Each structure stands twice: as structure tokens, then as C-alpha cells.
Amino acid sequence: MAEETKAAAPAHTSSSNTKWAIGFITVVLAIYAINKFYLPTAPVQVKTFFNSWFSLTSMGEIMIYILMALGLNIVVGYAGLLDLGYVAFWALGGYVAGWLMSGHFDQWTVNFFGNPPAGLPNGIHLNFLLVLVLGGVFTAIWGVIIGAPTLRLKSDYLALVTLGFGEIIPQVMVNGEDIGGFNLTNGTKGINPVDNIKLFGYEFGPFALADKFLIYAALAGLMIILSLRLRDGRLGRAWLAIREDELAASMMGVPLMRTKLASYAVGATAGGVGGVAFATLIGGVYAERFNFQVSIIILSMVVLGGMGNVWGVLVGATLLAWVNNTGLVQFGNIINSATGKNIDFPSFNFLIFGVLLILMMLFRREGFLPEARVRLIMHEEEFSEVAVVTDDIEVEGVHHHEHN
Amino acid sequence: MSTTNNPVLDAQNISVVFGGLVAVNDVSFTIPEGSIVSLIGPNGAGKTTFFNVLTGLYQPTSGDVIFDGEYITGRAPHKIASGGLARTFQNIRLFGMMTAQENVMVAMHSKMSAGVWSTTFRTKKQKREEAEAKEFAQELLDFVGIGKTTHEYARNLSYGDQRRLEVARALALRPKVVLLDEPTAGMNPNESAAFVEFVRRLRSERGVSVLLIEHDMSVVMQVSERITVLDQGQKIAEGTPSEIKNNPRVIEAYLGKSGSEASQNVN
Ligand SMILES: Nc1ncnc2c1ncn2[C@@H]1O[C@H](COP(=O)(O)OP(=O)(O)O)[C@@H](O)[C@H]1O
Ligand SMILES: [Mg+2]
Numbered sequence A: 001m002a003e004e005t006k007a008a009a010p011a012h013t014s015s016s017n018t019k020w021a022i023g024f025i026t027v028v029l030a031i032y033a034i035n036k037f038y039l040p041t042a043p044v045q046v047k048t049f050f051n052s053w054f055s056l057t058s059m060g061e062i063m064i065y066i067l068m069a070l071g072l073n074i075v076v077g078y079a080g081l082l083d084l085g086y087v088a089f090w091a092l093g094g095y096v097a098g099w100l101m102s103g104h105f106d107q108w109t110v111n112f113f114g115n116p117p118a119g120l121p122n123g124i125h126l127n128f129l130l131v132l133v134l135g136g137v138f139t140a141i142w143g144v145i146i147g148a149p150t151l152r153l154k155s156d157y158l159a160l161v162t163l164g165f166g167e168i169i170p171q172v173m174v175n176g177e178d179i180g181g182f183n184l185t186n187g188t189k190g191i192n193p194v195d196n197i198k199l200f201g202y203e204f205g206p207f208a209l210a211d212k213f214l215i216y217a218a219l220a221g222l223m224i225i226l227s228l229r230l231r232d233g234r235l236g237r238a239w240l241a242i243r244e245d246e247l248a249a250s251m252m253g254v255p256l257m258r259t260k261l262a263s264y265a266v267g268a269t270a271g272g273v274g275g276v277a278f279a280t281l282i283g284g285v286y287a288e289r290f291n292f293q294v295s296i297i298i299l300s301m302v303v304l305g306g307m308g309n310v311w312g313v314l315v316g317a318t319l320l321a322w323v324n325n326t327g328l329v330q331f332g333n334i335i336n337s338a339t340g341k342n343i344d345f346p347s348f349n350f351l352i353f354g355v356l357l358i359l360m361m362l363f364r365r366e367g368f369l370p371e372a373r374v375r376l377i378m379h380e381e382e383f384s385e386v387a388v389v390t391d392d393i394e395v396e397g398v399h400h401h402e403h404n
Numbered sequence B: 001m002s003t004t005n006n007p008v009l010d011a012q013n014i015s016v017v018f019g020g021l022v023a024v025n026d027v028s029f030t031i032p033e034g035s036i037v038s039l040i041g042p043n044g045a046g047k048t049t050f051f052n053v054l055t056g057l058y059q060p061t062s063g064d065v066i067f068d069g070e071y072i073t074g075r076a077p078h079k080i081a082s083g084g085l086a087r088t089f090q091n092i093r094l095f096g097m098m099t100a101q102e103n104v105m106v107a108m109h110s111k112m113s114a115g116v117w118s119t120t121f122r123t124k125k126q127k128r129e130e131a132e133a134k135e136f137a138q139e140l141l142d143f144v145g146i147g148k149t150t151h152e153y154a155r156n157l158s159y160g161d162q163r164r165l166e167v168a169r170a171l172a173l174r175p176k177v178v179l180l181d182e183p184t185a186g187m188n189p190n191e192s193a194a195f196v197e198f199v200r201r202l203r204s205e206r207g208v209s210v211l212l213i214e215h216d217m218s219v220v221m222q223v224s225e226r227i228t229v230l231d232q233g234q235k236i237a238e239g240t241p242s243e244i245k246n247n248p249r250v251i252e253a254y255l256g257k258s259g260s261e262a263s264q265n266v267n
Helices: A002-007 A014-041 A044-053 A056-078 A087-100 A128-150 A155-174 A209-231 A234-244 A246-251 A256-282 A292-305 A310-339 A345-363 A372-378 A381-388 B047-054 B077-082 B100-106 B116-120 B124-144 B159-171 B189-206 B217-223 B241-245 B248-256 B259-266
Strands: A109-112 A123-126 A197-199 A202-204 B007-018 B021-032 B036-040 B062-067 B085-087 B177-181 B209-213 B226-231 B234-239
Touching: A014 A044, A014 A056, A014 A209, A014 A310, A044 A310, A056 A209, A056 A234, A056 A256, A056 A292, A056 A310, A087 A123, A087 A128, A087 A155, A087 A256, A087 A292, A123 A128, A128 A155, A128 A197, A128 A256, A155 A292, A202 A209, A209 A234, A209 A256, A209 A310, A209 B116, A234 A246, A234 A256, A234 B100, A234 B116, A234 B124, A246 A256, A246 B077, A292 A310, A292 A345, A310 A345, B007 B047, B007 B209, B021 B036, B021 B047, B021 B209, B021 B226, B021 B234, B036 B047, B036 B189, B036 B217, B047 B062, B047 B177, B047 B209, B077 B085, B085 B159, B100 B124, B100 B159, B116 B124, B124 B159, B124 B189, B159 B177, B159 B189, B189 B209, B189 B217, B209 B217, B217 B241, B226 B241, B226 B248, B234 B241, B234 B248
Parallel strands: A109 A123, B036 B209, B036 B226, B085 B177, B177 B209
Antiparallel strands: A197 A202, B007 B021, B007 B062, B226 B234
């Protein structure tokens, strides 16, 4: 035991980061190259295979899920705060894109390096990069608005409040068609089309899926860098310290509220950026897509991959996003045609992820690629309880009365 | 010892009531600047509770704490800590899954400034700040004698090293006063003897005043300039080691209860 743990000691070696980073870039470039240069001239069967099992839309979605899962990882994995309403930030980001990159507000005509559809100048059409930033800032502000009153709560209550937030925001969007005569969200019909991305004069049209994929991969890549660097810096240490022992952290001069809020704001920003990106991926914003299942799926990605570990979360997000958008459909089709049944497998996604989450909690709490430090405690009986109950309840000696 | 009379910490008429229990009863207490003083008393006397009031963890039911010339009663714990009042815990509370170095660096949080932006873009200033913090952390780990454990997880350190790490972490706040809650608990007699020297070095080399809660009487008598004795929340005596040794009320508080408890305290 002692040997083993000592060997694992250097918390996160930069050499393994390098390997993972090279791996990520290689996969991204391979997907891009295959789609851009090989598939257009490939035999039909090959094309069909790729389009049904590894479509570019699903690959782009995976990148966006990586971005968002890493955002949630900062809240849940780093700072140890449970957030069950992360979908709210995704939704808010999506609507920022809907508002600022479409003809939705046709009472106004604004074009700032934007890309209005030909002949339809009405609406607000801002540049994609600007909207990414605005979406991130907007959700960060919402993160603070929601976080400021709730982060004082004990973790169970925090979970409940975030759950409520995740329910309320999409409801507001569904019912936001007529707010005193003002159509904010276009209700269940959603906002579409969202403008095509246009950067430096190049338009990422409906058929530029490979190029769009590259944009989303770049966003995911930026989030990876941000996650890794923050973890090793002043804020990351404070987050981990709070996750481990909030009281001791405050006694060491760490302002709990501010530090938790920072994690919340960074997590929210990633959700918002993901929302903007997703709106451009599918070319629209639809209220009913922002449901509780999404919060649970993203949380599952964080848990499956190994809370706190950036690369683990990346793998978790990739797997679950793929299962959710492709695997269930494809395997479902195979099973259905083999058995002659007609089961709607994708509709079971929530059940599957719920069961997965429970199984993980029962048998492999540290995830499949846990951060070295998480792996350490999870495999020691005495600590496993303490680690999951993240507040300051602890087994104390007879005359210890330091908590509360 | 050449201590000035200026108290760096002045606790006035502190009382703490938990439900019906008066854990600390109208206790006044000062730490003269540059001194080493001790707080002793049987288990449950209210010593740790008193610490918790000084560091802002508990609000006193009545009374005031003046630290470095300012009222700190009711101030947030992290502000008191970053203001220079550092502590260790009776039951060790390290960040177990962080390395020794990281543990120490957490306590430098308030003296550092890097945020999301500068950390993500690794600005010059951020890199310099990190490098300096690492250097200071190593200096402190060396000072407490665990300079080789830099990259080990705190939870893998031996019990004694964990106690040392707690001191190093407290020192990272660049404190004026360090409160040590039963630092020799679990140490063997040799280690305890060495600890006396260590406390003196804390003052001479790191320039801090020290308040010690301690059960090991030989440590207390050797190292303290003044001793305050609590019993059942009350201050029953205060004075130099030799005055305390011969104080009948102290002898009664310790021996009058039961010899077995006294020995339990030392464990
Ligand atoms: N948070 C608390 N709630 C209720 N009672 C407490 C609390 N903290 C301490 N006490 C009680 O206050 C008394 C003093 O405890 P403590 O300060 O830990 O004593 P010491 O450190 O001198 O052994 C004990 O009777 C203890 O049970
Ligand atoms: Mg105590």
C-alpha cells in the first residue's frame, strides 16, 4: 500500500498530460481529415457507415459536451459542490445565440460582423466569436446570481436549489413567448434559424460540417487547457481544499463564498459557451431540449470519467455523448431488426444513465479514470464515506469538538 | 525573556455557552508580543473552544477579541486568518488528497492574487507568483523538518509529519501569532523534548508569538513564559511556570479529579 501510494504521488504529471493532449489532437485531426478529404470520394458503403455511426454532427456534439462536462467538473469535481441544474446554463447560452444571431428580434436590424441570411437583414446578427464571449459572460452573471444566495447552503440544499433552477429556466423559455406583449423566446417553437457562423469572411454553411467540427473541437481544447491550468494554480488549490475540508480551508485564509462563486461562474461560463456552440451546430434553439435529463447526463459524464480528472471527464463525455446521440439509435436498430421488435431505445437514455450513475456510485465511485488522488482514498475503506459526504462531518475522538 | 508588554492578542471577558453548557466562562487572556504562552487544563475545560473563538470559528456569547490592535470579534474566519492569526488543529485537519506542498500553498491564497484569467494564460506575474510560492512552501517544509515530502499526499505522511505539516501550513499565512492545539499529542518522549526546541525556533526564526494548548507538563513548564489554567470553562490560575506548579487550585483541578484522567490526558 505504502509503496503503491508513494508511486502515485506526483499528482498530475505533465508528461501524461502531453500524451493525452497529443491523443486528443490526433483524434480530432483524424476525424477532420477523414471527413474532409477521404469520405467525399469514398465508396457509398463507407460513407453510410461513417454517417450512421460517426456523423459529424454527433462528433461536433461530443466536443460541445466535453466543453460542458469540463465546466461542470470545475464545480462538482474540483470544488465538490453538487449541481443538478447545469442544463440551465446551457439553455441560457443557447438563447443568447438565438437572440443575437438570428432574425428573432425582427423589430430591430443590427449587423455587427454578423451573417444574416441573404435578403433577410432584420434581427440582431452579431459575430459568432462575440456571441461566444457574450454568452459566456451572460451565464457567468447568472451563475453568480444563482450562486450568491445558494452557495451558503449545505450541500444537500444546494443540490435542491440548483435542481429547481435547472427546471425553472427552461420553463421560462417555454413560456417566454408573450411577456407583456414581448416575445422573448418564441415559446415551444423555439428560435430558428440561427445564423451560420462566419469568421474572417469565410462562411461555415450547412455543408461545412467538418470545419464547424473543428471550431467546436477548438473550444473543447481551450476548456481542457483552462481546466488543467486552473487546477494547478491558486484557485484550483483553493477549490480542492474546500472539497476536502471547508472549515480548514477557511482557517487557512480561503474565502469560502468567493472561491465557491468563482467555481460556479467558471462552470456556468463553459455551459453558456456550450449553449452558443450547440445553437450554431443545430442551427436553432428549442426549449424542450433543455430538460433535466441533460443535467443528469452531463453529471454522469463527470462521475463516469472520474471526478476531478480532466482526461477522465473527456473520455466520459465522449462515451456518453456518443451513446446518447448515436449508440442507442444504432444498436437499437440492430436489435430491433434482429428481433423483429420495435423498441424505441433512445427513449430509454434517461433510465440507462440513471442506472449507470447508481452503479457507479455503488461500485466505482472514483470513475474509470480517476484523478490519482481520488483513486487513493476511494480504495481505502475508512475514507470512502468521508469523501462522499463532503461536509465536515467526521469521525472524531472523544474530546474533539471542532466542527460546527 | 525580553517580551514587550504590548499584547498582540487580547481576549476580554470571553464567554461561550452551548445550549445550557457554559464552555468558557468570562475568561480574559492576553498574548504579549513575542511571547510563548500556554493554555492548560483538564479535558473539556474549554481550551479548544477558546481557540475557536479567537480564530472566529465560534462567536463568543459575550466578550471581545482584539488582535494586533483591531477588534476581530465577529469577523469572518478567513479574514482573521489572513490577518495573521494562524492555527493548527487538535484533530489533524490537513487536505489529505493534496500534496504537502499544495497544503502549504493553500494557506498562501490570501497573499496571492492570480485569478482565472492570469492562470489560464500563464501571465508573467502569475508564473512568478507561483514560483515564489513554491519556494516559500519548500522553505517552510524544510523549517519544520519535512523538506523531502514536498510531493507526497498529506494523508500518506506519518502522524508526526502530519503535525509538522500543519505547522508549516499555518506559517504560510505569515502569521503574527500561531495557536497550536495539542501539538505533541501522539508524539513519543524524544519527539516531545525536541518539540520544546522547535517552539523556540518558531519564535526566534519566524518571529511569531505562540499560544500552546498542551497536556505534556514537561513541555509546558519548559517552554512557556506564562501559563493560563482553565477548569470547567473558568480561568483558575495564571502565572509563570513555577507559580503554576505550586498553585493549590491547579493541583486540585488536575489531581483532585482523578489521577487516571490526568494520565489519559497525556496519552
Ligand atoms: N460545538 C459544540 N457544541 C456543544 N458543546 C461543545 C461544542 N464544542 C465544545 N463543546 C463542549 O464544551 C466543553 C469544552 O470543550 P473543549 O473546548 O473541546 O475542551 P478542551 O479543548 O479543553 O478539552 C466540552 O464540554 C465540550 O463538550
Ligand atoms: Mg481540546
